[in-house]
Amino acid sequence: MTRQDPPIFITLGNRKGGVGKTTSVINLASSLVRHGKKILIIDTDPQSNCSSILLNNTKDQTKYSLIDALEATEGEGLLSGIVCSTYHPRIKIIPNTARCMLWERKVAQQSDAVMGISRLISKDPALNHYDFVFFDTPPNLGVMMNNALMASDYVIIPIPPSDQFSLDGLAAYLDLIGAMRKHNQKLQLLAVLITKYDPEWGNSLNNVGLINKYFSKKGVGIFNTCIRNCPEIDIAHVARKTIFESAPDSNGAADYSALSNELLEIFSVIYGKQFV
Ligand SMILES: Nc1ncnc2c1ncn2[C@@H]1O[C@H](COP(=O)(O)OP(=O)(O)OP(=O)(O)O)[C@@H](O)[C@H]1O
Ligand SMILES: [Mg+2]
Numbered sequence: 001m002t003r004q005d006p007p008i009f010i011t012l013g014n015r016k017g018g019v020g021k022t023t024s025v026i027n028l029a030s031s032l033v034r035h036g037k038k039i040l041i042i043d044t045d046p047q048s049n050c051s052s053i054l055l056n057n058t059k060d061q062t063k064y065s066l067i068d069a070l071e072a073t074e075g076e077g078l079l080s081g082i083v084c085s086t087y088h089p090r091i092k093i094i095p096n097t098a099r100c101m102l103w104e105r106k107v108a109q110q111s112d113a114v115m116g117i118s119r120l121i122s123k124d125p126a127l128n129h130y131d132f133v134f135f136d137t138p139p140n141l142g143v144m145m146n147n148a149l150m151a152s153d154y155v156i157i158p159i160p161p162s163d164q165f166s167l168d169g170l171a172a173y174l175d176l177i178g179a180m181r182k183h184n185q186k187l188q189l190l191a192v193l194i195t196k197y198d199p200e201w202g203n204s205l206n207n208v209g210l211i212n213k214y215f216s217k218k219g220v221g222i223f224n225t226c227i228r229n230c231p232e233i234d235i236a237h238v239a240r241k242t243i244f245e246s247a248p249d250s251n252g253a254a255d256y257s258a259l260s261n262e263l264l265e266i267f268s269v270i271y272g273k274q275f276v
Contacts, residue, residue, distance in 0.1 A: 007040070007130040008267065009121075010190070011152040015173045016166035017139030020158040020195035022049045023233055024259075025136040027252065030242040031260035033090045035276065037131040040083065042066065042117070043096040044148050045138040046104075051095035053240050054086040061095045067103045069094075070116045079117075080126035088242075092130075104143045114146035118184070121151055141176050149180040155189050158227075160196035161207035170214070190266070192222045193259070198229040225259040227252065 012021045022045070029039040043050045043066065051061050064082040072078055083092045107113035121127060135148035149155065155177060159166055174189075181187050192215055198204055212222050230252035236243045243252040264275040 006128050007133045008154065009133045009135070009152045011135040011137055011148045011155045012158060013135075013137045013145060013148065013155055013173065014157050014159065014166060015139060015141050015145075015169045015176075016163065019139075019160055019163065019166045020193075020227065021045075021139075022053075022136050023237070024156070024158050024193060024195065024227070024256075025050055025134045026053060027233075027243050027256035028260055028263070029091050029132075029134055030088065030244050031256045032132060032264075033088055034244075034257070035260060035264060037090070038129060039091045040127065040130040040133045041086075041091065041093045042079075042133060042135050042148075043093060044100075044117070044135050044144040045096060046098050046100035046144070047138065048096040048098070048100075049237075050136040051093060051097075053237060054088075054091065054093050055095060056085040056087050060084040061097055064095055065097050065099065066094050066117075067097070067099050069120055070103065076123045077126055079120045079124045080129075100144065108143060113143050114150050114180075114183075117147040118151040141172065145176070146180065149177060149187060150184050152184070153186050153188065155187065156191060156193050157189070158193045158195045159211060161194060161204050161211060162196065162198060162201050167207070167211070174218070189218075189220050191220065194222060194226040196229045197226040223259060223262055225255060225262050227255045227259065230255070 012025050014021060025041055029041060032039055041050055055061055064084055069078040069082055079094060082094055084095055086093050135152060137145050137148050177189055192211060194208055228251045230250055232247035232250040233243055233252045236246035239246050243250060243256060247253060267275045
């Protein structure tokens, strides 16, 4: 991949909360860095968990916000102008704040509100500096989720098989992806990521089978890599670290490392060139 290639834009999304979207963005990014990739995370979640975990300087969260770029009506390079450092030299982040909720409410009735981020990206060639751009998304189907999908090439849906409610909300999320594809034809549902997998929990295997059946009918696969239940992930978040820094020997570090390998192999096949 050369620097001139545009980045691959990936949304981690599910309308349900607590399924591992933020955890997966942070740790997948951190693992891809170990392959020499340059990563930008765009935090579209007003909860801004990614921002508070990764920002090098927490004050940046109030100084630079995705909403500032979205509210600025004119101008090029607005997104690259608010890229902030994380404590990883190769991971940058565009932070978000709770102010995002007010913005979402304000623009909810505007028909082009879902285009905000994709417009900013199209006017920002400096973003070609990155190999991958990840969108961390909120647990709803609101304006921010729509914006992330409008700007993405791929969606990954994290699903914990033990969470019945995250399974119940899938149809509505898939409908939204379908609706967004009418406007953003490059958008594809890349795969489902099984998270918090616990083989000790009786229904785990059964539910993974059901998820597999449900998605294979739609021509969508499940990553071979499952992210196992890993208590060290909570501890890493408390320490505001990635799993690789906090518990490099844990299942979580092994699984996110395997996931990044699998993802790069998938892209090598899709794009017909070496990503690994
Ligand atoms: N593999 C895992 N094993 C154990 N705990 C996990 C795992 N992945 C995530 N968690 C924990 O589950 C909780 C929810 O994870 P996370 O915040 O990543 O979900 P989310 O989908 O981003 O939630 P939200 O929609 O609220 O933003 C967190 O406390 C996190 O530490
Ligand atoms: Mg989150």
